[in-house]
Amino acid sequence: MRSYTLFAPAKINLFLEILGDRPDGFHELVMILQSISLGDYIHLQANGTQQIRLTCSRQDLPADESNLAYRAARLMTERFPQAFANYGGLNIDLEKQIPIAAGLAGGSADAAAVLVGIDLLWQLGLTQPELQSLAAELGSDIPFCIGGGTALATGRGEKLDPLPDVDNFWVVLAKDQTLAVPTPWAYQTYRQQFQTQYLPAGTPQRIRAREIHAGPLVQAIQKRDAMAIALGLHNDLEKVVLPHYPGVANLRQVLAEAGGLGTMMSGSGPTVFTFCASQESAEQVKATAESHLANPNVQFWLARLIGHGIQVID
Numbered sequence: 001m002r003s004y005t006l007f008a009p010a011k012i013n014l015f016l017e018i019l020g021d022r023p024d025g026f027h028e029l030v031m032i033l034q035s036i037s038l039g040d041y042i043h044l045q046a047n048g049t050q051q052i053r054l055t056c057s058r059q060d061l062p063a064d065e066s067n068l069a070y071r072a073a074r075l076m077t078e079r080f081p082q083a084f085a086n087y088g089g090l091n092i093d094l095e096k097q098i099p100i101a102a103g104l105a106g107g108s109a110d111a112a113a114v115l116v117g118i119d120l121l122w123q124l125g126l127t128q129p130e131l132q133s134l135a136a137e138l139g140s141d142i143p144f145c146i147g148g149g150t151a152l153a154t155g156r157g158e159k160l161d162p163l164p165d166v167d168n169f170w171v172v173l174a175k176d177q178t179l180a181v182p183t184p185w186a187y188q189t190y191r192q193q194f195q196t197q198y199l200p201a202g203t204p205q206r207i208r209a210r211e212i213h214a215g216p217l218v219q220a221i222q223k224r225d226a227m228a229i230a231l232g233l234h235n236d237l238e239k240v241v242l243p244h245y246p247g248v249a250n251l252r253q254v255l256a257e258a259g260g261l262g263t264m265m266s267g268s269g270p271t272v273f274t275f276c277a278s279q280e281s282a283e284q285v286k287a288t289a290e291s292h293l294a295n296p297n298v299q300f301w302l303a304r305l306i307g308h309g310i311q312v313i314d
C-alpha cells in the first residue's frame with residue numbers, strides 16, 4: 001500500500017487589519033502570515049477500499065466529517081472522481097502537536113497536508129496554485145498553509161503575495177488550555193463595535209491602499225530587522241478579545257514583561273506569542289514567563305519561524 005507522512009506547520013499572524021465588509025459576508029482583511037516550526041504530522045495510506053477513514057491522536061478532536069482533514073479528502077474525491085475510482089480510498093491519521101482551538105490554523109494545516117498528500121498518492125500532478133485554489137473552497141487560511149513561509153494575505157485571506165523569509169527568528173507561544181475564543185464571535189463583535197470605521201463598499205483601490213498600515217512591517221521583513229518587525233506587530237482583534245477575555249490579556253502581559261521584543265495575540269486567539277531574535281533569547285523568555293505564572297492550565301511552546309508550508313517527510 002502506498003503511503004506518505006507530511007509535516008503541517010502552524011501559522012501565526014504578524015499583522016491583522018480589518019478594512020471593512022465584503023459582499024460575501026466576510027471581512028476584507030490585510031494580514032501578514034508566518035509559518036512556524038510547531039506542527040502536526042499527517043499520515044496518509046491507501047486502504048484498498050472506497051472509504052475515507054480518519055483517526056486522530058487527540059480524543060477531544062472529532063474524527064468525522066466535521067473535521068477539515070476529512071472534508072479536504074472528500075473534496076478531492078468529488079473533484080477527481082476518476083482518480084478516486086482508480087486509486088481508492090485512504091486512511092488519514094492526524095498526529096497532533098498544534099494545540100486545538102488556539103488561533104494557530106491547526107485544522108487548516110491538516111487540511112492542506114491532506115490535499116498535498118492525495119495529490120501525491122493519486123499522482124495528479126497539481127501545481128501549487130491549483131492546490132491553493134482547491135484549498136480556498138475549504139477555508140481562508142488553507143491556501144497559505146499549502147506553501148507557507150511569510151506572505152501578505154488580502155481579500156478574506158486567500159489572496160497571497162510571498163514576502164522574504166524571516167526564518168531563524170523565534171517566538172514563545174502561550175495558551176491557557178481552558179480558554180477558547182470563537183472566531184465568528186471575534187469578527188462579529190469587532191463589526192458591532194467598529195463598523196462605523198469601515199471603508200465604504202466600493203471604495204476605489206487607490207484609496208483602500210492608503211488605509212493599509214502594513215507597510216512598515218513589510219519593510220522590516222525585507223530588511224530582516226528583528227526590532228522593527230517586533231514593533232510592527234499588530235492585530236485589530238485584540239481590541240475586542242482582550243477586554244472580554246481577561247485570561248488572554250493577562251497571559252499577554254506576562255509574556256510582554258518576560259523580555260521578548262514584541263508581544264501579540266495570534267489571529268482571534270487565545271494563543272499569544274512574543275517575538276525573539278534568537279533561540280537563546282526565546283528560551284530565557286519562556287523560563288521567565290513560566291516562573292512568573294504558576295498556572296497549570298497554561299502551556300508554553302518554543303518555535304522557530306520557517307520558510308515553508310507542507311513538507312513530505314516520508
